[in-house]
Amino acid sequence: MRFSETRHVILILFIVVCLLLWVGREDAAAGPKGPLQVKNRFPMHLGLLTPLPEGPAVLPAGRLATNLAVDYSSIYFESRSASWEALMDMETTIITCRLAYGISDSLMVDLGLPFIRMSGGFLDGFLDRYHSTFGFPNYGRENRPEDRFGYVLRRDGADLVRPVSESFRPGDLDLGVKLALPESDDGHLKSALRLAVQVPTGDADQWMGNGGWDWALALPTVIGAGKLSFYFTPSLAINAAAGSKGRHLETKPVWGMLAAVEYEYSRNWSWIGQVNIYSPAFVRTGIDDLDRNSMELALGFRFTGPRRWVYEAAFCEDLTRTAPDFTLHLAIGW
Numbered sequence: 001m002r003f004s005e006t007r008h009v010i011l012i013l014f015i016v017v018c019l020l021l022w023v024g025r026e027d028a029a030a031g032p033k034g035p036l037q038v039k040n041r042f043p044m045h046l047g048l049l050t051p052l053p054e055g056p057a058v059l060p061a062g063r064l065a066t067n068l069a070v071d072y073s074s075i076y077f078e079s080r081s082a083s084w085e086a087l088m089d090m091e092t093t094i095i096t097c098r099l100a101y102g103i104s105d106s107l108m109v110d111l112g113l114p115f116i117r118m119s120g121g122f123l124d125g126f127l128d129r130y131h132s133t134f135g136f137p138n139y140g141r142e143n144r145p146e147d148r149f150g151y152v153l154r155r156d157g158a159d160l161v162r163p164v165s166e167s168f169r170p171g172d173l174d175l176g177v178k179l180a181l182p183e184s185d186d187g188h189l190k191s192a193l194r195l196a197v198q199v200p201t202g203d204a205d206q207w208m209g210n211g212g213w214d215w216a217l218a219l220p221t222v223i224g225a226g227k228l229s230f231y232f233t234p235s236l237a238i239n240a241a242a243g244s245k246g247r248h249l250e251t252k253p254v255w256g257m258l259a260a261v262e263y264e265y266s267r268n269w270s271w272i273g274q275v276n277i278y279s280p281a282f283v284r285t286g287i288d289d290l291d292r293n294s295m296e297l298a299l300g301f302r303f304t305g306p307r308r309w310v311y312e313a314a315f316c317e318d319l320t321r322t323a324p325d326f327t328l329h330l331a332i333g334w
Contacts, residue, residue: 212240
């Protein structure tokens, strides 16, 4: 069996295991709370290890948690420089399954695997009317065929990406280890140290993976004040070059910062707002929007229902061009 076939078998087995665990036990406990676990889904960054919004909580020893999330994003980006041409006109669906397990009361391991679908979508007409009605910029979307998929990354006349639309394909698998640090005497300040590694299981030709191993270190921290919790997560990621053989684009260290506030409305409901920021992932391209920090705002809630199942929903909006125009995020887990 060829390596590519073996990889696909492993991924299918991973999905089956996730689904079996997802239907789960009635006494399963809810996973760690904290910020909304929705990432920036900008297409150029899908194959990179970028900041994962999270808090410092870890699972108790012997506890298993699972989470199944769906993110639907609309993206339009078009720009040129002396040597670069970039076009991203698409809607993406990303389904992510995450597992976490408490090794001890202060140590947890987790893993996550996304499946990515790119397409022309169906929202262009609605977005044109919405932007025109409220006077929002449309970034040139009206000059493209409606609901037509487009993905071009070209440097010095050479294509860097070979996109395929209308099919779900796996991205890179990420693995993490989180260690809880001693908390403050009053219990209001808690921190943890998380080391993450991203395994090259995605297709580098389509930038659903970068074809190399990536590493990241984060320090998720929370300050509690009654019903309010304030989260701060500084992070650093080191990514391999993006792209496939002969068409690499060099990366540079990515510095990230998550800032979030959670309001515990009741025992079951929490309202959350957060901003996820990180530095440019690639060496200078000459396109100003690609060479600036990426910033995304997310507003949403988390609800703990019967059998301790946790439901999460959010609406995300770009604060810079290197984030989707918007993302709808839905997740369920325990």
